[in-house]
Amino acid sequence: MRRRPVGYAGSVLLAAVLALAGCTGGDDGPSGGGVSGPPGGPDTKGGPSPAPTSALDADPARAPRDRAGARALIGDVIADPALFGPDAVRATPYESDPARWSVLGTDCVWRQEPLPDDVLATLSRHFEVPPAAGKDTARLVAVVTVHGTAEQADWENAGMLEEMLRCPEQQLGTGERLTDLISSASYYGDSENLYADDVLRESGEYRGAGTAATPYAWMQMRLGPVTVSVSVRAGRGYDSTEAQDIGREAGVRMLQRVKGALGHDGGGDGGGGAQGKSADEDPQGDRAQRNGTEGNGR
Secondary structure: OOOOOOOOOHHHHHHHHHHHHOOOOOOOOEEEOOEEOOOOOOOOOOOOOOOOOOOOOEOHHHOOOOHHHHHHHHHHHOOOHHHHOOOOEEEEEEEOOOOEEEEEOOOOEEEEEEOOOOEEEEEEEEEEEOOEOOEOOEEEEEEEEEEOOHHHHHHHHHHHHHHHHHOOOEEOOOOOEEEEEEEEEEEOOOOOOOOOOEEEEEEEEEEOOOOOOEEEEEEEEEEOOEEEEEEEEOOOOOOHHHHHHHHHHHHHHHHHHHHHHHEOOOOOOOOOOOOOOOOOOOOOOOEOOOOOOOOOOO
16 A cells, blocks of 8 residues: 655655656756756756756746645646547546545555545546547546645655556555556656656556457656646546556646746746636536546556
């Protein structure tokens, strides 16, 4: 299960796991805070300014300070159907129970549990791309989670990476499995990651009860205290690259909204050129409890 020991930075565990797994994009070690340090030796007088260590130029006045503020932020940045393209529609049920999230146990089975104290708010939304052009239905899940601090969000990513490496096969619900999972991660500045403080990636196959394996992809990105993730359970006719592209493009667009909402240069409209919520969206009118297997964004 996710572990959050008091007084131990998540970035330390993330760095250690990345080093052991060979997931980093270069040879330089981390400088702390969950990001890579600038190359070269220590600063010298008159030398160049240190390289930025975060993708977010955070404005402290914009950070959510309580659960109500965190819920409002999630409402502004979480994906709507339009973010996935003109063919995506809401799935039923559309939204998760915001009081719970999923935790991967030591047996590699996902279970629903109440939110821990360090999480201010979280929400999952579920979408589908209907069958077309020789492709079966693709099922998509977008998740946004707001922590009390960036360190706590960093720790979530560190713990999730450890879980991913520990469980190359995971059970979702009865007869539902994720198999042959391959995981990777990068800090800001590593592996061409110039858009998030850190990024986790997972890909493999989804196997439903009595169905053939289909491509699966998941990506989680962090900016400060906020993590956004997208999972794609593609139908027959999709290949693994298509599944990964769908998740990455939607995830980056949500991240742009976070940057616009929390950064010094944000305009309050989602930022980064991302569109705001669609006109047909009514979160309160279509909220429903999940069945316990998909609140994790899988």
